[in-house]
Amino acid sequence: MLIGMVFGNGYGSQAGAWRMPGVDPTGFTNFDTLVRYAQLAERGKFQFLFMPDFPALRADIATDAQQLNIEPMMTLAAVARGTERIGLVATGSSTFSEPFNLARQFKALDLMSHGRAGWNAVPTSDPMVAANFGRALPPRFEKYERLHEFVQIVQGLWGSWEQGAWLHDQVSGRFADPAKIKPVNLRGRHLATSGPLPLPPSEQGQPVIFQAGGGDQGLEVAGRYASGVTGAVFTMEDARAQRMALRDAAERAGRDPDEIKFFAGLMTTIAPNRRAALDRRIAMSGFSFEPRVGYLGQMLGLALDSAQLGEPLTKAQLAAARPSRQDLRSTYALKVASEGWSLRDVLAHGVIDYHPMVVGPVVEAADHMQTWFEAGAADGFWLCPDVYEDGLPPLVDDLVPILQERGLFHRDYQGATLRDHLGVPAQYGRDPRLQ
Amino acid sequence: MLIGMVFGNGYGSQAGAWRMPGVDPTGFTNFDTLVRYAQLAERGKFQFLFMPDFPALRADIATDAQQLNIEPMMTLAAVARGTERIGLVATGSSTFSEPFNLARQFKALDLMSHGRAGWNAVPTSDPMVAANFGRALPPRFEKYERLHEFVQIVQGLWGSWEQGAWLHDQVSGRFADPAKIKPVNLRGRHLATSGPLPLPPSEQGQPVIFQAGGGDQGLEVAGRYASGVTGAVFTMEDARAQRMALRDAAERAGRDPDEIKFFAGLMTTIAPNRRAALDRRIAMSGFSFEPRVGYLGQMLGLALDSAQLGEPLTKAQLAAARPSRQDLRSTYALKVASEGWSLRDVLAHGVIDYHPMVVGPVVEAADHMQTWFEAGAADGFWLCPDVYEDGLPPLVDDLVPILQERGLFHRDYQGATLRDHLGVPAQYGRDPRLQ
Numbered sequence: 001m002l003i004g005m006v007f008g009n010g011y012g013s014q015a016g017a018w019r020m021p022g023v024d025p026t027g028f029t030n031f032d033t034l035v036r037y038a039q040l041a042e043r044g045k046f047q048f049l050f051m052p053d054f055p056a057l058r059a060d061i062a063t064d065a066q067q068l069n070i071e072p073m074m075t076l077a078a079v080a081r082g083t084e085r086i087g088l089v090a091t092g093s094s095t096f097s098e099p100f101n102l103a104r105q106f107k108a109l110d111l112m113s114h115g116r117a118g119w120n121a122v123p124t125s126d127p128m129v130a131a132n133f134g135r136a137l138p139p140r141f142e143k144y145e146r147l148h149e150f151v152q153i154v155q156g157l158w159g160s161w162e163q164g165a166w167l168h169d170q171v172s173g174r175f176a177d178p179a180k181i182k183p184v185n186l187r188g189r190h191l192a193t194s195g196p197l198p199l200p201p202s203e204q205g206q207p208v209i210f211q212a213g214g215g216d217q218g219l220e221v222a223g224r225y226a227s228g229v230t231g232a233v234f235t236m237e238d239a240r241a242q243r244m245a246l247r248d249a250a251e252r253a254g255r256d257p258d259e260i261k262f263f264a265g266l267m268t269t270i271a272p273n274r275r276a277a278l279d280r281r282i283a284m285s286g287f288s289f290e291p292r293v294g295y296l297g298q299m300l301g302l303a304l305d306s307a308q309l310g311e312p313l314t315k316a317q318l319a320a321a322r323p324s325r326q327d328l329r330s331t332y333a334l335k336v337a338s339e340g341w342s343l344r345d346v347l348a349h350g351v352i353d354y355h356p357m358v359v360g361p362v363v364e365a366a367d368h369m370q371t372w373f374e375a376g377a378a379d380g381f382w383l384c385p386d387v388y389e390d391g392l393p394p395l396v397d398d399l400v401p402i403l404q405e406r407g408l409f410h411r412d413y414q415g416a417t418l419r420d421h422l423g424v425p426a427q428y429g430r431d432p433r434l435q
Numbered sequence: 436m437l438i439g440m441v442f443g444n445g446y447g448s449q450a451g452a453w454r455m456p457g458v459d460p461t462g463f464t465n466f467d468t469l470v471r472y473a474q475l476a477e478r479g480k481f482q483f484l485f486m487p488d489f490p491a492l493r494a495d496i497a498t499d500a501q502q503l504n505i506e507p508m509m510t511l512a513a514v515a516r517g518t519e520r521i522g523l524v525a526t527g528s529s530t531f532s533e534p535f536n537l538a539r540q541f542k543a544l545d546l547m548s549h550g551r552a553g554w555n556a557v558p559t560s561d562p563m564v565a566a567n568f569g570r571a572l573p574p575r576f577e578k579y580e581r582l583h584e585f586v587q588i589v590q591g592l593w594g595s596w597e598q599g600a601w602l603h604d605q606v607s608g609r610f611a612d613p614a615k616i617k618p619v620n621l622r623g624r625h626l627a628t629s630g631p632l633p634l635p636p637s638e639q640g641q642p643v644i645f646q647a648g649g650g651d652q653g654l655e656v657a658g659r660y661a662s663g664v665t666g667a668v669f670t671m672e673d674a675r676a677q678r679m680a681l682r683d684a685a686e687r688a689g690r691d692p693d694e695i696k697f698f699a700g701l702m703t704t705i706a707p708n709r710r711a712a713l714d715r716r717i718a719m720s721g722f723s724f725e726p727r728v729g730y731l732g733q734m735l736g737l738a739l740d741s742a743q744l745g746e747p748l749t750k751a752q753l754a755a756a757r758p759s760r761q762d763l764r765s766t767y768a769l770k771v772a773s774e775g776w777s778l779r780d781v782l783a784h785g786v787i788d789y790h791p792m793v794v795g796p797v798v799e800a801a802d803h804m805q806t807w808f809e810a811g812a813a814d815g816f817w818l819c820p821d822v823y824e825d826g827l828p829p830l831v832d833d834l835v836p837i838l839q840e841r842g843l844f845h846r847d848y849q850g851a852t853l854r855d856h857l858g859v860p861a862q863y864g865r866d867p868r869l870q
Contacts, residue, residue, distance in 0.1 A: 016608075018603065018605070019608055019610075020605075023605070025603040025604070025605050026603055028603070028635075029546040029547075029634075029635065031516065031547045035516075055535060055536075055539065055633070056633065057616070057632070057633040061610060061611045061613060061616065061633075062609060062611060062612070062613050063608055063609065063610055064610060065610055066633045070543050070546065070633075070634055071539050071540055071542075071543035071634075073508065073509065073512075073540065074508065074512045074540060074543040074544060074547060075543075077508075077512030077513055078512055078513075078515075078547060081466065081470075081512075081516050082516070096533060096535070096536070097533060097536055098532060098533070100490060100531070100567045100568050101490075101531070101536075104490065104506050105508065108505050108506035108509040108510075109509060111464040112466045112509060112513060131628070131629035132629055132630060133628065134622065134626055134627025134628050135627075168460040168461055168463070169460070170453070170458075173451075173454055174497060175453060175454075175496060175497065175499060175500055176497060177497070181492070181496065187569065191569055192569025192570075193567050193568065193569050194563075194566035194567055194569075195567060196492050197492070198491065198493070198501045199464075199505055199506075200463075200464065
């Protein structure tokens with residue numbers, strides 16, 4: 001089993017994490033704090049940190065922290081210098097960046113981390129982001145066409161120095177072997193480059209490609225290029241289906257499906273018991289429960305009012321409730337509601353969060369991960385702790401030992417590079433399928 | 436007097452620096468080595484490091500190191516984490532990057548360095564670079580039009596959070612004050628953004644703008660936006676003229692000319708005496724003397740052959756020599772040649788290098804700097820040591836104390852930010868002239 005951790009804004013996954021007791025209120029811009037959390041994840045032997053990205057200001061900045069990281073590449077540069085083993089995966093948009101610049105920065109990260117870099121290659125879909133770049137969003141088809149070209153150009157640039165091309169031999173005075181440095185010369189409909197990149201290979205050859213897109217087009221991109229996919233899945237059945245679809249896509253692209261690892265998200269709020277965990281969760285997201293009651297009602301097929309927030313569903317409501325087929329999370333929401341929790345507590349269970357959520361003792365997280373892993377629903381997980389400061393230590397100090405004890409998780413890093421950690425082969429030179 | 440240092444490839448300014456004794460042959464990708472050199476410059480109380488950029492592979496990679504840094508932003512992120520006071524200035528192309536991405540990364544650098552970042556805003560003129568980005572170079576006029584738009588958008592994004600906008604007040608639960616966060620909404624012919632940037636101000640408000648372009652268009656950009664200009668000047672007269680033109684441009688733009696600092700380049704090869712310094716210089720650039728003899732001849736109005744490399748000019752040649760009016764360096768070249776040095780030694784004096792070069796004892800560098808500074812030819816210098824490993828320590832340990840003793844250079848950093856070091860005011864919010 002592999003473990004990644006989402007590495008966000010310096011506070012944690014919950015919007016109110018920034019104001020919890022003991023949390024550094026300047027964590028968003030405090031790189032000492034960011035590096036300290038990365039070091040903590042490394043102490044837990046996590047295979048990688050994963051940075052989503054959203055280059056625009058969130059609307060509710062008055063009370064909630066900007067959800068994502070200040071700037072992924074600068075943050076990972078700092079983390080690379082402050083850690084030794086953990087992999088470093090950042091999202092980089094194929095829609096709003098230049099492939100040469102992106103290839104160069106990720107390769108530099110790969111070199112400075114001694115082979116621990118990964119690039120999550122995604123198109124951008126948000127009109128607010130597009131406006132920051134002064135353009136309208138391209139149509140979906142075009143975005144994916146550009147993504148294919150972008151990845152091929154980036155891989156071409158990364159591979160433009162073959163293994164052994166950099167000699168730096170002071171005795172002979174030979175700095176590099178020009179015969180092993182090739183131009184790229186790719187030209188598509190949207191993008192082109194001549195190359196080569198002026199950077200030698202890293203200890204893992206070149207960075208690992210991740211993908212997090214959705215739909216058939218995202219699947220095709222992942223199947224062709226990715227070694228890791230971070231999924232957004234709520235049920236084990238959905239996760240297994242997505243993982244299988246991904247493996248099929250890899251095979252269609254002529255690859256060994258074991259070279260693509262599928263990661264299911266898991267949000268955690270850990271406390272000794274359910275009640276304490278729910279209270280913890282409520283304390284860090286107190287501003288945002290009322291507006292969610294209406295949607296909870298839709299999930300349950302009921303007209304609910306936020307006045308009922310402190311009360312459970314009535315017997316009549318429970319009898320009338322029908323889980324919505326539009327939202328895979330509805331069945332779980334009804335199960336929790338049936339246990340008699342107040343609507344606030346139902347929501348605090350994370351029933352409308354982006355990923356499954358464990359709100360309770362740490363063993364529940366271990367059980368969840370073991371069940372999904374053994375059912376073939378995931379090769380690993382990307383963990384989203386509620387608050388790094390005091391929500392990450394239980395994962396490192398309690399969850400990991402349980403998983404190790406059960407023989408599910410490694411006791412230490414075996415190799416040095418992210419490719420070692422993921423069990424995917426080093427890649428030098430250009431992908432032969434792209435030449 | 437202010438001092439910056441060019442921060443290049445991890446070896447030094449001379450192409451053969453990488454193979455000199457004691458030099459780390461992997462310095463190009465070894466961030467420990469890069470950070471160590473930055474720390475050394477900081478020990479010398481230099482005001483800033485300056486990173487030129489060239490995003491393409493140089494042709495003579497077989498024997499010479501890639502001349503410039505592996506990737507300026509990732510390098511400065513590492514340096515920011517490894518230093519406390521020195522300013523960090525990187526070149527970023529306005530031709531081949533997205534203003535939102537560039538603004539975000541420099542602002543992140545400014546935050547992680549606690550107000551020490553600067554951006555050298557330049558258009559790109561090299562067709563090899565353009566080919567790496569899959570495009571032809573735009574016409575010069577258009578490049579500068581885009582540069583103006585680019586700088587205004589970047590400054591707008593940097594200023595989109597006013598001073599005090601970021602509250603992070605855990606007691607009241609107020610993360611930011613939305614009334615102090617403004618959209619940018621700039622749209623030009625080439626570029627646009629809505630903004631705001633999701634990043635708060637740094638300790639100096641926002642990064643410092645540098646410029647290094649040439650010609651009237653570069654001058655206008657510098658006059659309007661820059662606080663520092665790194666010039667390429669060979670004679671004191673030329674430097675003084677450029678500095679005065681720059682100050683005039685600032686006044687035309689309605690600014691106090693003292694807010695723009697002009698830096699003259701100075702290359703150094705330091706040794707106890709001239710002969711030892713010339714030998715040092717020859718040892719680190721031995722591959723490249725022969726092809727330069729022909730150009731030296733053009734400078735002197737003579738037809739010279741590389742067979743004469745080890746010999747001085749003959750009396751007949753000296754009598755016939757006339758310094759070329761096309762190249763300001765020719766008068767100095769003839770002066771050196773007249774002293775009876777071999778052609779190799781004449782070239783080793785740096786007579787056709789990009790900047791004036793001191794090849795000799797360290798006091799000659801101090802004298803050069805004092806003379807130019809007192810003549811109003813520069814507010815400071817950007818030093819280009821031949822080899823960082825053993826060519827930077829004499830600047831830190833010998834040159835700086837001489838300048839301090841003469842009352843020309845500060846004994847320690849007075850402030851914390853790059854704006855403090857340069858004596859230019861902090862800037863919060865947007866520049867009122869751009870609203």
